[in-house]
Amino acid sequence: MSYQNRKQKLLKIVEQHGEVEVKELAQKLETSEITIRRDLALMAADGLIFRTHGGAMKMSLASIPVSFQQKTSTNIEQKDYICRLAAQEILDNDIIFMDCGSTVFRLCQFIKNKRIKVITNSLPVVYELLNTEVSINLIGGELDGNRQAIHGKIAVEHIERYKVDKAFLGVDGISIENGLSAASEKEAEITTAMAANAQSTYLLCDSSKLGKDKYLKFAPLTIIDVLVTNQATDLLKSYQDLGLRILN
Amino acid sequence: MSYQNRKQKLLKIVEQHGEVEVKELAQKLETSEITIRRDLALMAADGLIFRTHGGAMKMSLASIPVSFQQKTSTNIEQKDYICRLAAQEILDNDIIFMDCGSTVFRLCQFIKNKRIKVITNSLPVVYELLNTEVSINLIGGELDGNRQAIHGKIAVEHIERYKVDKAFLGVDGISIENGLSAASEKEAEITTAMAANAQSTYLLCDSSKLGKDKYLKFAPLTIIDVLVTNQATDLLKSYQDLGLRILN
DNA sequence: TTAAATTTGTTCAAATATAATCATAAATAA
DNA sequence: TTATTTATGATTATATTTGAACAAATTTAA
Known part of the structure; x- marks a missing residue:
């Protein structure tokens, strides 16, 4: 060749x-x-x-997602596996939240041809879904240049105006003991708001984050309905016992 | 053979x-x-x-697929001339609206190093000002894929939450008789809202649009405070007589 | 921070493709 | 016919591509 x-x-x-x-x-x-x-x-x-x-x-x-350049090429296959699973849960005419995590971003490629509405605070997601079948609602507010995402009070209020079918979220850490944790207060705020206004909340989480805690504990595991991950470890059983549905 | x-x-x-x-x-x-x-x-x-x-x-x-071609827009020199004038009006710590017109977009290059806050509904403006001195507030709402801009009721409400120093707007047509006109209802809505919530409203308008009407008349000339244009024609006098400040 | 792991750049050798040269065969013209 | 041109094929030399091995640089983890 x-x-x-x-x-x-x-x-x-x-x-x-x-x-x-x-x-x-x-x-x-x-x-x-x-x-x-x-x-x-x-x-x-x-x-x-x-x-x-x-x-x-x-x-x-x-040219757009500066923040993702740094995270490139780590666990891509795992993330794609997770996202493929998550995408299967999305039905036509669904309205969904997508947050600004790098895992969630990779969900884009699997939903391009679905007739759904995506409400997001992530510019890379917007850019990726531009001119596809997907209809986009952009969350307004202060733009964080590093994260290429919108955060803040206005953004949270924007989210609260909607009640959607599903939220697809990422976190920096998750554990039985401490629940969800993040590296940034701003991200935690958005995650919480999205989860609160979605019928079902999906957490997209590769196995490297399971059992890890980051500095900011911000929510209990109970705000999550479905945990989408790539490994079927024993660890998952304890999550299941807490009432979470596990997809892997 | x-x-x-x-x-x-x-x-x-x-x-x-x-x-x-x-x-x-x-x-x-x-x-x-x-x-x-x-x-x-x-x-x-x-x-x-x-x-x-x-x-x-x-x-x-x-052959290399030319996926990304830079739009060679018409009247670049005129637009740049207009934008340079407009940029001189912007002071440090100003908060300004910028709409999604092609003329207004070219204002970006002249304000990159200013310490101001820009509130906009235009994705190209956002990308252009990303990682510059400028702080960005993105207007939320439904994304129009063709225009790469946010429109609609939510967007208007977002705009109405702010009172800013200056609004920099474009229109598709302007005339003494019919005031401002646009090719799209959505854009007219945004333009009106921005003008209503700014202390001073600047209309960036190259001479080709002066005296032209588009299908939708949406506002009187009085919502404009300053008309920034590139030609010093006699026509401008009548605008001046109506109380508009003329920059050229 | 340092140490380990991963990725990249470099050099070299083998395999492959191309170019150059020459010889043969076929076609053309006198 | 013979001489000349043209197209083709064979042979050899040159250039390109590829993969391997190893050093350097970068990233990740501790």
């Missing part, structure tokens, strides 16, 4: 997924990682993609 | 398969690889195919 051929395929994959890892690409194209790296380097030089550590991302994305 | 004959067949195969190898072609045409290579070289020189290492590709596949 020639470089040009691979280039086409790589472009397609990157367009589709938004963000990919070198390993993944090497497998898909049945070639070595070094070849993929060389290809990506050439393509990046042409401005066709944005090179990240361990992979690549869509140019259009790279 | 002659070159002309082979050329037809090769073209057909390439069209059909998108990408092919020299070996493959040599077998199909029952000739040597070197002959195929010579043929492909000639065809590539004529721009009929794209030569790759080891084979050839359809021209259309090889």
